Amino acid sequence: MxxxxxxxxxxAAGVVIFFLLGLHMLIMHTGGITGWFSPNGGSAVxxxxxxxxxxxxxxxxxxxxxxxxxxxxxxxxxRTILFELTLKPAVEKAISLILLIVGLGLFGLGTWAAxxxxxxxxxxxxx
Amino acid sequence: MxxxxxxxxxxxxxxxxxGGRWGLERYAYILHRVTGLGILLYFLIHIFxxxxxxxxxYLWVEGSFFDKPIFKVGEYLVFVAFAYHALNGIxxxxxxxxxAVGKPIEPVYPYKTSLTVQRxxxxxxxxxxxxxVAAGGYEFLGLTR
Numbered sequence: 001m002x003x004x005x006x007x008x009x010x011x012a013a014g015v016v017i018f019f020l021l022g023l024h025m026l027i028m029h030t031g032g033i034t035g036w037f038s039p040n041g042g043s044a045v046x047x048x049x050x051x052x053x054x055x056x057x058x059x060x061x062x063x064x065x066x067x068x069x070x071x072x073x074x075x076x077x078x079r080t081i082l083f084e085l086t087l088k089p090a091v092e093k094a095i096s097l098i099l100l101i102v103g104l105g106l107f108g109l110g111t112w113a114a115x116x117x118x119x120x121x122x123x124x125x126x127x
Numbered sequence: 128m129x130x131x132x133x134x135x136x137x138x139x140x141x142x143x144x145x146g147g148r149w150g151l152e153r154y155a156y157i158l159h160r161v162t163g164l165g166i167l168l169y170f171l172i173h174i175f176x177x178x179x180x181x182x183x184x185y186l187w188v189e190g191s192f193f194d195k196p197i198f199k200v201g202e203y204l205v206f207v208a209f210a211y212h213a214l215n216g217i218x219x220x221x222x223x224x225x226x227a228v229g230k231p232i233e234p235v236y237p238y239k240t241s242l243t244v245q246r247x248x249x250x251x252x253x254x255x256x257x258x259x260v261a262a263g264g265y266e267f268l269g270l271t272r
Contacts, residue, residue: 011223014216022213029206029263047188050180067174074167081160084143086136106174113178120181 006076013073020066027053054121060114067110075099150242155249159215162208169205203267210259214252221248 027036031044037056040048053059079099083092136142144157176186176193186192193202222228222245229244 011220015220018213018217021209025206025209025263029203030266032266033262043189045187047185050185050188054180070170074163074170077163078167081143081164084136085139106171109178110174113181116181 010073010076010080013069013076016069017066017073020062021070023062024066051121054117057118060118063114064111067114068107071103071107075103152242152245152249155215159212159219162212165208166205166212199267203263206263206267207260210256210263214256214259215249218248218252 026034027038028044031038035041036044037053037059038044038046038049039052040046043049076099079095082095087095138145143160179186188194227245227248228241232239
């Protein structure tokens with residue numbers, strides 16, 4: 001039952017990622033066509049445009065949401081693939097624990113940087 | 128709580144890498160996993176690289192470390208992997224929810240496979256992925272500048 005719930009979350013996270021990462025990809029890789037969220041013109045990944053997006057709360061919130069859902073979706077997917085190799089229950093438990101720690105650690109790191117960069121961009125940027 | 132019955136995966140990695148004589152969807156499944164693992168690897172690196180901007184380090188802007196053709200090609204491959212994985216993933220979610228798999232029928236000989244009912248969905252999703260890949264390629268080749 002628990003695995004069914006995890007699998008349902010995996011699918012739901014995939015749908016959330018489809019929209020958020022889709023928007024991210026459209027901005028970053030088709031910016032020359034759409035020109036979305038690149039107020040300074042030129043490349044979407046220029047420092048000026050990166051700072052402009054970091055100033056917007058929308059991006060800080062969606063970055064954190066995308067970070068969480070993508071980490072869950074990706075690491076759960078990796079766990080599923082590894083578990084198909086018919087591992088011993090103790091090894092499965094260890095893998096689950098390692099992936100949980102890695103996921104939470106990266107989520108903490110990414111959230112800290114997203115919030116910090118937003119505050120920094122509002123204060124006028126750095127570098 | 129009932130325990131899940133375990134079956135030995137005697138083929139190991141080859142069990143999911145080899146498509147054998149199965150249909151197109153089986154190969155779509157292999158590619159879905161390969162692209163998923165590739166995207167995950169990129170994503171984990173991406174978290175560290177983008178976090179550096181908190182220290183004022185922008186490794187992806189013009190003239191910096193990642194502004195090299197090899198990384199640009201690599202980034203485009205990730206984009207292609209994303210386009211495939213995302214649209215094939217939506218197909219998998221739809222099939223999981225029972226969309227586009229047809230109505231259940233009596234198993235009367237000669238048996239009919241539901242794969243032919245699902246096939247149009249795969250084709251539509253792959254066409255959409257091709258459009259996204261082409262749009263990204265247009266930008267990647269610098270045709271928008």
